[in-house]
Amino acid sequence: MHSRVFLGQSGIMVQQNGTTISLDPSYPINCDFTFVSHAHVDHLHRRGRKKIKTQVVASKETTLIAQARGYEIVDPAEDQGGLQLVDTGHILGSRGLLVDDDLYYTGDICMRERAFMKPAKMPHARTLIIESTFGMPEYIFPPLSEVMHRTNKIISEMYDLGIPVILMGYTLGKAQMLTKLFGHWHPIIHDSVAKINSVYSELGVKLACGVTHRQAEEQGLLSKSIPWVMVAPLMSERNAFVREMKDRFGAITIGFSGWAVGNRYKYMMGLDYVMPLSDHCDYKELVVAVKQCRPDKIYTFHGFAREFAESLQEMGFDAEPVDNGHNRKAAQMALTLDSFQ
Helix, strand or coil: CCEEEEEECCEEEEEECCEEEEECCCCCCCCCEEECCCCCHHHCCCCCCCCCCCEEECCHHHHHHHHHCCCCCCCCECCECCEEEEECCCCCCCEEEEECCCEEECCCCCCCCECCECCCCCCCCCEEEEECCCCCCCCCCCCHHHHHHHHHHHHHHHHHHCCCEEEEECCCCHHHHHHHHCHHHCCEECHHHHHHHHHHHHCCCCCCCCCEHHHHHHCCCCCCCCCCEEEEECCCCCCHHHHHHHHHHCCEEEEECHHHHCCHHHHHHCCCEEECCCCCCCHHHHHHHHHHHCCCEEEEECCCHHHHHHHHHHCCCCEEECCCCCCCCHHHHHHHCHHHC
16 A cells, blocks of 8 residues: 655645545645544634535544534544544544554554543554654653642642642643542632533533632632632633732642643743643653554654654654654744643
8 A cells, every 4th residue: 555644735644545635634625534633723623615525534522522612523424434543542532543554643642541531552554643742752751640649739738828729731631631630629610621521521521510710709719718729721820810810819820731841831831830741642652652553654743753753763763754844843832832722
């Protein structure tokens, strides 16, 4: 089988045995299939006015979550001849695409079990297109148990001092994880997070039904003298909501992100504490994923694509970034995407 992988104007494209597939495009184009791996906004696109001929492939969960976020996935299919969806363990509904049992595109991927999320399983494929968000050796994440212990310790200490705590993560994916992992603190749920939590519940993921921020304000549950915990989107100290919570209640913030491995992240975001918790693979897990796939050819994309490809080359793999190293803004841009996930 012959595969051609290249970067088109709308994103990564694959041509396989006469079939053209657009992978997580930034805008719709004419092709045989358009694959949407999951419902983070950097993987979704708006429908244009121009009529496009393509069959969209996406999971049921991705379609419903995207709809809740204001994106319409028209007439999606999960099963198509020669195309197989594979759970990638990133967020609810995230899938990779296996083409003709020969080429595998991961989308975003995570190899760690986290609460209700199971680790990804890598199929064998001759050609692998793998994300490389954290594709440098310094990005190694601690065990989830350690992150939970450290976070619970901070919350407990703040409770003793009567200080509220805001747990902050991506609105989709991370925030639901925080709701589950720290549900024993009976957190107040930011309204934008509650909206996604309700979709998760409809899809079978049971999360603690805390009061929303709006309800808490109406019922006078927020106080400067009685401590509380809130789950909110990941925001910097410059955000008006964060400033208000600090000014009114003296709240402290804990941000959860894989980028928290780096020392500058805490200060760049202006957070009181940061925890390295990610829905992506760290560097070691990316290497494990590649070895499980056993590909002949590897294309890396997103984040540290060039660096990860070079690491794989040193291990004896035939690897190259799908954009040949021209998109050097990807890793830096990843830090600014936190609020939009």
